[in-house]
Amino acid sequence: MDKKRLLVDMDGVMADVYAQFMAWEFRATGIQYRREDVIGVDEVQAFPNGKKHVYQKYFFESMPVMENAVEIMRQLTHAYELFIVTAAMEFPNSLPEKYRWLDTHFPFIHWKRRVFCGDKSVIQGDILIDDHFKNLDTFSGKTYLFTQPHNANSTDHGHERVANWLEIAEKLL
Ligand SMILES: [Mg+2]
Numbered sequence: 001m002d003k004k005r006l007l008v009d010m011d012g013v014m015a016d017v018y019a020q021f022m023a024w025e026f027r028a029t030g031i032q033y034r035r036e037d038v039i040g041v042d043e044v045q046a047f048p049n050g051k052k053h054v055y056q057k058y059f060f061e062s063m064p065v066m067e068n069a070v071e072i073m074r075q076l077t078h079a080y081e082l083f084i085v086t087a088a089m090e091f092p093n094s095l096p097e098k099y100r101w102l103d104t105h106f107p108f109i110h111w112k113r114r115v116f117c118g119d120k121s122v123i124q125g126d127i128l129i130d131d132h133f134k135n136l137d138t139f140s141g142k143t144y145l146f147t148q149p150h151n152a153n154s155t156d157h158g159h160e161r162v163a164n165w166l167e168i169a170e171k172l173l
Contacts, residue, residue: 005125006080006114006172010098012131012148014073014084014106015063017043024053035149043150054091061097065105068165074108075173084109085123085130088116129168133157144168 011017022033025047043123044054053059076082084102088095095116102109115123120130121138128139131146136159145151145159162168 003079004127005079006076006082007123007125007128008073008076008082008084009100009128009130009132009135010084010086011063012043012055013129013146014066014069014151015060015101016066018149019064019153020059020062021047021050021053022073023091024056024059025049028053038149039122040153041150043148046150055093057093058097060088060091061101063101065164068169070105071168073106075141075169077108077113079173080127082109083113083117083125085120085128086120089118106161111126129173133159144171151167 007145016050018038028049033047033124044050046055068115073082073157084106086098086107088098098116099114102114117123120135123139125139125141127142127144128136129144129146129149130139131148133145133151135153136143136145137157143159145156145161147161147163160171
């Protein structure tokens with residue numbers, strides 16, 4: 001039987017983008033934000049210097065990895081035809097930096113399985129894990145909404161929520 005095609009987002013799913021925004025904001029201003037301070041706001045808009053930081057070198061490359069993501073992704077690559085699907089056009093540094101980030105933390109994901117794109121609505125597959133409604137709402141397969149502060153207080157738009165990687169493992173392995 002053919003394996004199902006599983007598509008996995010990077011920022012806010014594999015990469016802890018909030019930890020990064022908070023660390024860079026603290027370094028720039030001395031203000032320590034918490035996740036509960038930024039509920040319901042798009043992550044780039046949520047921090048005063050967010051829009052500046054996404055254009056700075058090393059922001060994407062030094063992003064922390066989400067807890068348990070590496071080991072569970074390794075298992076998922078055996079169980080599924082797994083592709084990374086990530087937006088990497090809006091912020092020019094993000095493309096090479098995200099590629100190197102995958103080489104560093106997820107070297108078992110072959111370049112043929114890395115889809116760096118602008119608009120994810122062109123993407124098709126059986127299952128998509130993402131944290132943004134704009135990507136999930138247009139997807140024709142099964143969808144999982146990864147809970148992040150920007151979507152935490154929203155209705156789930158009919159997508160199945162997962163709060164962390166252990167829940168992904170429970171549902172998909
Ligand atoms: Mg994302």
